[in-house]
Amino acid sequence: MLCIGGDVMEEMRNWRQKAVIYRKLAAFYAGDVDAGQDAIKQIGQLLRISLLVPSLDDEGRYDFNRLFVGPQKLLAPPLESYYRNADHLPMQAETMAVRGAYEEAGLTLAARNRIPDDHAQFEFYFLSCLLEAISRYQGEALAGQAAEQYRCFLQEHLLLWVFMHLRAVEKGSASEYCRAVAGALYQFMRWEKEAVSHEI
């Protein structure tokens, strides 16, 4: 089970809350910069820690683009393949492995072949889908499949690159806002990492 102790209701709340967090993170990386504030709040609630929620101003938006969008060389590309292949090049084996993970779950991207499958927005959204399936189909085989895929995807994909990405954000960010989102995400990812390392 994907939790450390606790009862079933607590687990379900966690799944739902994590689904919301991942969806907010997906929205953030998709360009809804405001969603970062919601993500921080939700992470704070889940982890029961106090996290700074800075306001978002123009500097924060410009910083977001410098880090993740462009038009200049990205300071912290939000792509798994960037951190996991020697050429920092998407649409290679690493991206295709992520595509394969989506396809195993019966999914494909509407923007397939236009935006790399391993973009953070999609990896986070995928995890939110898995969590939604776990909580909605609790007790059914689908939930078990979703839970297993959730664990595997974290261990085999997201957790292998997100910390490098967050270090790049820390190094390159010029705004309190983006650093705060990265900081919250870091806490969340550590929590997730510990959670998936405990299989009961």
Place this chain on the structure above:
Amino acid sequence: MKFDTKSFSRRTFIKGSLAAGTAWGLGAALDLSGSPFQTAGAKGESKVVHNACPRNCYDTCSILSTVEDGVLKRVEGNKDNSYTRGRLCAKGFSYTRSVYSPDRIKYPMKQSKKGSGKWERISWDEAFTIIAKKILDIKKEYGNTLPICLDKYSGNFNLLNYCIEGMMSSIGHTTRATGTPCWPAGIDAQTFDFGTIWNNDPEDMVNSKYMIIWGANPSWCSVHSMHLVMEARKRGCKIVVIDPILTQTASKADWYIQIKASTDGALALGMARYILDNDLVDHAWLAAHAKGYAEFFRYLRENITLEWAAEKTGVKKEIIEQLAKEYATAKPASIWIGYGMQRHVNGGQNVRSIDALAAMTGNIGKSGGGAQYAQLQTWGIKYNVMGMKAPAGTVTEKDRIININNSAQEILAADDPPIKMLWIACRSPLTQAAEPQKLREAYRNLDLVVTADLFMNPTVEMSDIVLPVTTAFETWGLNVSYWHYWCALNEPAIEPQYEAKSDLEIAMGLSAKLNELEPGSCTFPTSGNLEDWVAAEFTPDFLKQFGLNSWDELKKGPRKAVKGLIGWQDGQFKTPSGKYEFASETAVSEGHELLPVWTEKMETPEKYPLRLMSPHWKLNINAQFQNLDWMMDIHSEPEVEINVATAEKYAIQNGDMVRLYNDQGEIQLKAKLTKLTAADTLVVYEMWLKDKGFNVNNTLKALPADMGKKATGAPGIAFHDNFVAIAKV
């Protein structure tokens, strides 16, 4: 409920899914509306697609692109093109990287202030709205669209990209940066001599018995030609390279002759004098095909000696004699005139003198011969993308011209009306033009600078709006070369990345917005299938030239022209007399000399005694490629090549940081000691290196070459007549 996952391993459920023949079905289980996901379908097929490299390069390679499940996996040269011969260059092979680079410009973006680095993402609709409103505001304020300027050149030679000119024409008359930085002096020279440019098919080079590669470096800049050069050599052709720099091409030649820069005309005239004195002239050819040779011979006898030529060029008299004799007696003999060679204040006249050698010896209109420069014989499409008329109610009569090679000064000076908006496409003026410091100032003064590009560069840095464009792999196109005689269709291999659009889609989108805001304000079509746009470019003559019954035969692969492969073979020159003109009244009417006489090179200023040449580099084409990570891994720092004797004079050691400076500006870079260049010549290969803030053109004044206006609308630029001083940092 605790769900025991131990017995339900990843391997188990994968096996289960595969056994079931389906994935395990989140698609059916969840409501995916509004999500980035949809239910998975069948994988994309594997396919091989025809593409063509659209860069400003002699070789314009035909490419085969392997695509698997919608992903570009591999590019290779198409063997069906006997010039490409199945190979690409290092730059071409890097396309699989540049297409997917995380640094590609992905979305339309708006900068809060030019040069601030503060960009926000906007939608295409917002981008078109901002641009269209500005165009309409300008039209309202000034009564015309002349304040809108287009600076477009050769970064993308997909013939459909002439839609950019079409887009400008369709809003009214505009200001056009006219001319070319590349090759105009030589084009004018050949226009005066022959009537136009028309080289032999380069695959004909193998038939040459003597080949002079004069101021060209095909080992770096036309790699596919080198096979032909070497094949000619194998068949007994002597290869001679004449260049101020011992280039890679020179290293492969039988004979390398180092010449003082900008004195090529003197060498050619010295050779001509020898050929005349030793009666190695092809009198029959001249009698049948030339005009003005008697005057030219009189000029040679009265003004040119080999001693003079030797002194001017730094080439010994005996060498000039041997070169002239060998060239004139080998039949046939060819000369490849490089574009770098004519980037001097006397570049055009120098080309005329070299052309004269080919004419004197009857090496024109022959297989294996020629004064090879370029050709536009294969560019005879309809230009349907460009043929838009100004909208009804346009009060101006024609476009206003500014010199592309002096754009900084001319943008600042434009008046009545001033220039207020700039559209930049297929070019990066802030890396490639002279006086970039002044150009930056000019851009700062403009209300709106729009750049359509693939990657960030200094030009995008100084823009208000950047629009992401597609690569050749993401769109339709048609490509021909200004050197070889092949035509290639370019089909989309993959989806456009992120929100990139082709320049043609941008034109249609902008037109739609303009007409939405003010009906009738733009005549460019607002929609259209790109494949149909390609089809619309073919004329009956073009089809016939390539032996095609219909254009879509090109879907099977590139095709070579079936006629016109030997320039001037029919002896019908396009000059007013119909002959090769040693004496050209057309040249006189343009303010030039009648004959291919010697005109002085630029004098070396006392204050700046070292010539700084900035030829083309092997890993880039101007602002493209060198910025890619792969290229930066190979070469990441600017260097100046200095002759060892010069370095000793200034106490400069290999690897020292030096500054090169003159009245225009200065650059700082590492010294690389070499014996490959002359003592008075420094070499900094022109390239744009990412994040280095380096630009060799910071020292470059917009000094015009002697020719270019006749055929291209503006004089060329004397890139290699740049003089600097040097000091250790």
